[in-house]
Amino acid sequence: MVGSVKSARYELYYWPTIQGRGEFIRLALEEAGAPYVDVARRPGGVKAMMKMMGGSARTPPVFAPPFLRHGDRVVAQTANVLAYLAPRLKLVPAGDRQRTAALEIQLTIADLVAEAHDTHHPIGVGLYYEDQKAAAKKRAGEFVQARIPKFLGYLESRLAHSGGRFLLGPRLSYVDLSAFQVVCGLTYAFPEGMRRQARRIPLLGALHDRVADRPRIAAYLASKRRIPFNEDGIFRRYPELDPKEPPRG
Amino acid sequence: MVGSVKSARYELYYWPTIQGRGEFIRLALEEAGAPYVDVARRPGGVKAMMKMMGGSARTPPVFAPPFLRHGDRVVAQTANVLAYLAPRLKLVPAGDRQRTAALEIQLTIADLVAEAHDTHHPIGVGLYYEDQKAAAKKRAGEFVQARIPKFLGYLESRLAHSGGRFLLGPRLSYVDLSAFQVVCGLTYAFPEGMRRQARRIPLLGALHDRVADRPRIAAYLASKRRIPFNEDGIFRRYPELDPKEPPRG
Numbered sequence: 360m361v362g363s364v365k366s367a368r369y370e371l372y373y374w375p376t377i378q379g380r381g382e383f384i385r386l387a388l389e390e391a392g393a394p395y396v397d398v399a400r401r402p403g404g405v406k407a408m409m410k411m412m413g414g415s416a417r418t419p420p421v422f423a424p425p426f427l428r429h430g431d432r433v434v435a436q437t438a439n440v441l442a443y444l445a446p447r448l449k450l451v452p453a454g455d456r457q458r459t460a461a462l463e464i465q466l467t468i469a470d471l472v473a474e475a476h477d478t479h480h481p482i483g484v485g486l487y488y489e490d491q492k493a494a495a496k497k498r499a500g501e502f503v504q505a506r507i508p509k510f511l512g513y514l515e516s517r518l519a520h521s522g523g524r525f526l527l528g529p530r531l532s533y534v535d536l537s538a539f540q541v542v543c544g545l546t547y548a549f550p551e552g553m554r555r556q557a558r559r560i561p562l563l564g565a566l567h568d569r570v571a572d573r574p575r576i577a578a579y580l581a582s583k584r585r586i587p588f589n590e591d592g593i594f595r596r597y598p599e600l601d602p603k604e605p606p607r608g
Numbered sequence: 609m610v611g612s613v614k615s616a617r618y619e620l621y622y623w624p625t626i627q628g629r630g631e632f633i634r635l636a637l638e639e640a641g642a643p644y645v646d647v648a649r650r651p652g653g654v655k656a657m658m659k660m661m662g663g664s665a666r667t668p669p670v671f672a673p674p675f676l677r678h679g680d681r682v683v684a685q686t687a688n689v690l691a692y693l694a695p696r697l698k699l700v701p702a703g704d705r706q707r708t709a710a711l712e713i714q715l716t717i718a719d720l721v722a723e724a725h726d727t728h729h730p731i732g733v734g735l736y737y738e739d740q741k742a743a744a745k746k747r748a749g750e751f752v753q754a755r756i757p758k759f760l761g762y763l764e765s766r767l768a769h770s771g772g773r774f775l776l777g778p779r780l781s782y783v784d785l786s787a788f789q790v791v792c793g794l795t796y797a798f799p800e801g802m803r804r805q806a807r808r809i810p811l812l813g814a815l816h817d818r819v820a821d822r823p824r825i826a827a828y829l830a831s832k833r834r835i836p837f838n839e840d841g842i843f844r845r846y847p848e849l850d851p852k853e854p855p856r857g
Contacts, residue, residue, distance in 0.1 A: 483747055
């Protein structure tokens with residue numbers, strides 16, 4: 360049944376040179392071994408993406424990448440794409456209770472990602488980092504000292520509540536992949552700040568390692584499909600935003 | 609069946625002196641005429657809220673208000689609470705396709721709300737507004753000139769796509785209530801900036817009026833249950849952040 364939603368391949372639309380928010384979706388597709396195309400990384404793909412965002416008679420406009428095309432469906436907003444994909448990829452337990460819990464955790468991770476982005480763009484995305492460096496230093500200081508501990512402490516406590524292996528219980532779900540990704544990203548951007556966290560988040564650290572060791576994830580991370588972190592993405596390594604000793608105050 | 613989830617009343621937990629993110633949930637409960645308790649507005653309620661956030665053997669920890677207790681369920685993250693409530697309150701059409709579309713729009717509204725908040729707290733929530741006023745002016749300038757038009761333009765185009773009456777089609781859903789609320793909030797915080805938008809968003813303006821005129825919403829807005837906007841909430845009226853003429857640049 361070519362063209363039916365059930366059999367259609369997944370098409371991911373996202374900026375081709377960064378991990379960004381698209382990476383949370385890539386990790387789910389990779390862990391599931393799902394057939395997908397990373398459209399904007401192909402010739403002409405960015406142009407196709409921009410066109411899709413305008414919508415058509417059949418598909419609604421899209422606010423921003425990432426979004427997914429699957430058969431005649433177009434689904435946007437990272438957490439929403441994951442909630443759409445997860446039952447299809449067997450990356451979330453059955454039942455309203457567990458799926459609600461998954462979305463709750465995913466949306467909290469999304470808040471953390473937005474705040475991580477704003478450490479280098481506190482004034483807005485319309486200005487270069489260089490033009491908002493002073494504000495960025497202040498915001499990053501608060502982020503590392505107060506927000507990272509609060510967010511990662513929350514994930515740690517959810518792991519303790521679920522029994523410690525994965526965030527929803529004994530089996531991996533998509534939120535574990537997302538938790539893995541934020542630990543990767545924060546460790547890239549704030550190695551000093553994260554070093555100071557390590558002892559407070561043993562369950563989360565173990566979860567990170569457990570995800571990294573999964574065969575499909577390990578293969579993906581070693582492949583060219585995994586775009587390296589860089590200073591165009593959400594998690595950026597600017598040493599001035601991650602001092603060895605936190606400022607007093 | 610006292611105590612069953614189906615018959616249990618809804619308990620909303622949110623800061624008692626602001627509309628904030630809790631308001632999106634209040635509006636859904638009010639439109640549906642659902643029995644609910646705004647727990648933290650009762651004596652001892654904030655203390656009860658803080659205790660719940662720590663979690664227990666039966667309920668997981670909560671990252672931040674608002675959250676909902678319903679029978680033995682505790683559900684957090686505004687968009688997730690709404691996705692949980694909407695089918696129960698008949699505030700979303702049946703079917704995966706429409707519910708995915710609803711969550712996509714709601715999450716985009718959530719992004720707008722977060723950016724509206726950051727106009728007065730660009731450096732972080734740990735500092736007073738007065739200590740980040742210069743950065744706030746810059747961020748608010750970008751927000752009013754670039755972000756409000758982009759977000760509201762998106763909602764306008766979704767309305768055009770759906771036929772113009774409500775965001776998902778001919779019947780009201782919870783995302784229409786949320787769109788109403790952001791128009792209210794932005795108009796309170798940025799009356800000058802919003803005046804310049806009015807001609808660009810006729811469908812959204814009409815949606816706002818249509819929601820305000822619904823009998824239960826009108827009764828709610830006129831009641832003491834509707835907390836007035838104030839300068840402790842997300843949408844704050846600081847005239848210096850909303851100049852009559854936008855700065856050139």
